[in-house]
Amino acid sequence: MAARTRILVPGTIRERVLDRLKETFDIVRIExxxxxxxxxxxxxxxxxxxxxxxxxxxxxxxxxxxxxISSFGVGYDGVDALAAAARGVAVTNTPDVLNDxxxxxxxxxxxxxxxxxxxxxxxxxxxxxxxxxAFPLTPLSLRGRRAGIYGLGRIGLAIAERLKGFxxxxxxxxxxxxxxxxxxxxxxxxxxxxxxxxxxxxxxxTPQTHRTIDASILQALGANGxxxxxxxxxxxxxEALAAALKDGTIAAAGLDVFYDEPNVPQALxxxxxxxxxxxxxxxxxxxxxxxxxLVADNxxxxxxxxxxxxxxxxxxxxxxxG
Ligand code: NDP
Numbered sequence: 001m002a003a004r005t006r007i008l009v010p011g012t013i014r015e016r017v018l019d020r021l022k023e024t025f026d027i028v029r030i031e032x033x034x035x036x037x038x039x040x041x042x043x044x045x046x047x048x049x050x051x052x053x054x055x056x057x058x059x060x061x062x063x064x065x066x067x068x069i070s071s072f073g074v075g076y077d078g079v080d081a082l083a084a085a086a087r088g089v090a091v092t093n094t095p096d097v098l099n100d101x102x103x104x105x106x107x108x109x110x111x112x113x114x115x116x117x118x119x120x121x122x123x124x125x126x127x128x129x130x131x132x133x134a135f136p137l138t139p140l141s142l143r144g145r146r147a148g149i150y151g152l153g154r155i156g157l158a159i160a161e162r163l164k165g166f167x168x169x170x171x172x173x174x175x176x177x178x179x180x181x182x183x184x185x186x187x188x189x190x191x192x193x194x195x196x197x198x199x200x201x202x203x204x205x206t207p208q209t210h211r212t213i214d215a216s217i218l219q220a221l222g223a224n225g226x227x228x229x230x231x232x233x234x235x236x237x238x239e240a241l242a243a244a245l246k247d248g249t250i251a252a253a254g255l256d257v258f259y260d261e262p263n264v265p266q267a268l269x270x271x272x273x274x275x276x277x278x279x280x281x282x283x284x285x286x287x288x289x290x291x292x293x294l295v296a297d298n299x300x301x302x303x304x305x306x307x308x309x310x311x312x313x314x315x316x317x318x319x320x321x322g
Contacts, residue, residue: 006304007048008038008063010055013087016289016312017050020296024303026123035062037072048299057083063233068308069321070298073282074154074293075232077205081314090317092308096154097290098194098282103158105256105281106200108228113226113254113275140226140251142166148196150189150213151203152178159200160299169197187301193220198228205232207214213237218244225250230281256281 007025009018021027028046030037033055038046040170046063049055050138052072057080060066068090071079076093084091084161105116112118120135145168149156152172160170160183171184173192178185179249187193193199203209214237215226221227226246229236238259244250246267254275258264261279268274298308306319 005047006045007050007299008046009050010034010037010059011051011053013050013052013295014288014292015053016292017072017295020216020293021299024300033059035059036130038062043068048303050295050299052295054078060084060089062089066091068074068299068302070295070302070308072295075204076312077232077234079181081312083207085314088309088320090315090319091301091312092295092302092310093312094234094291095310097294098287099154099158101284101287102155102202102230102281104164106155106159106202107278109230109256109277110198110200110226110228113228113252114138114142116275118275119272126234127205140224142168144168144188145198145226146171146196147198147200148172148186148192149183149189150192150199150201150235152181153202154184155230156200157181157187159202168198177183189217193217193225197222197224198226201227201235202227202231203235205234208234211235211237213241215240215244215249218250221250223248223251226256227253230256233261238268242271244272253295275298 004026006028007104009030010030018027026035030081035058043062044064047065047067049069051069055069058082060080066089069084070092071081072094074093076091079091080090116138123135125130145166146169147163149160149172152174152209163170169184173186173189186195201213213235218240241253242265245253252273257279258279264276301307301309302319
């Protein structure tokens with residue numbers, strides 16, 4: 001019987017990925033993606049990787065027979081896709097299956113930020129409703145607002161679809177205008193921020209998006225402004241944001257992602273007008289199962305039919321056999 005293809009799984013990953021992969025492949029596990037944890041002899045037999053988190057150039061270099069890295073999540077900034085591309089190694093991610101969940105979370109976070117529902121629930125649970133009376137009226141409302149979406153991709157579009165139902169105006173910024181959408185396009189983030197009073201960030205972590213939401217963008221968003229970030233913490237200058245929330249440059253912020261997770265700056269934790277979530281936008285069992293299945297299905301498709309299901313744009317490869 002031919003030896004089974006060997007798949008390396010560094011670090012933790014959803015059990016469902018392992019259960020699916022075990023049926024077809026041999027699994028090799030290491031604590032984290034560190035070449036020092038895998039002997040050369042073992043490294044030589046690895047043909048595929050399933051990973052949730054980082055997988056850098058040193059690991060890619062350590063695996064001479066590597067063909068594919070199947071990454072858990074739509075954002076694949078933890079995987080060095082350019083190093084993989086240079087080696088002819090395919091990289092896949094898990095797009096689309098989480099669009100609706102992440103968009104739903106974004107709306108929940110937006111409403112919580114503007115209408116302060118978490119604080120209102122705490123008021124009830126702490127007995128303050130009984131003791132002190134009604135929860136204070138929220139100074140902010142969704143009514144009459146205009147939302148700007150920074151990144152109108154797969155998820156940004158699903159967020160826009162939901163916002164339409166709230167009857168508020170929608171605009172967006174991307175590097176290139178998206179064809180066939182009815183929303184106003186702004187060629188720069190600064191112009192978008194100046195034209196709206198809700199800014200929703202859902203862009204990937206790339207060199208170009210680093211700390212692009214800085215003091216000047218927050219200034220442009222204005223005193224009634226609300227920032228929502230569900231993309232990557234990398235995109236926001238957290239120090240500038242904390243200062244803007246403190247001095248009233250903007251009104252409130254809702255964040256699901258942070259620059260150095262799971263470390264959340266004390267300056268943000270101290271602010272009553274910051275609504276903070278621990279990176280849970282896609283974190284339901286059903287959606288994480290769908291993502292897990294796509295991680296496994298990409299490896300099965302690659303080694304079975306020679307084509308990945310959802311390759312990232314940097315690695316448009318098919319499998320070379322023989
Ligand atoms: P897409 O690739 O479909 O969309 C990305 C969008 O960002 C596109 O509209 C793109 O347009 C735009 N964009 C990229 N770079 C720039 C730039 N420099 N300036 C302006 N716009 C830019 O990705 P998804 O919608 O599937 O996912 C987006 C990101 O959301 C992921 O990469 C991930 O990091 C994050 N995410 C976070 C989650 C969470 O748990 N909080 C869950 C899921 C995703 P154009 O190329 O025209 O500029």
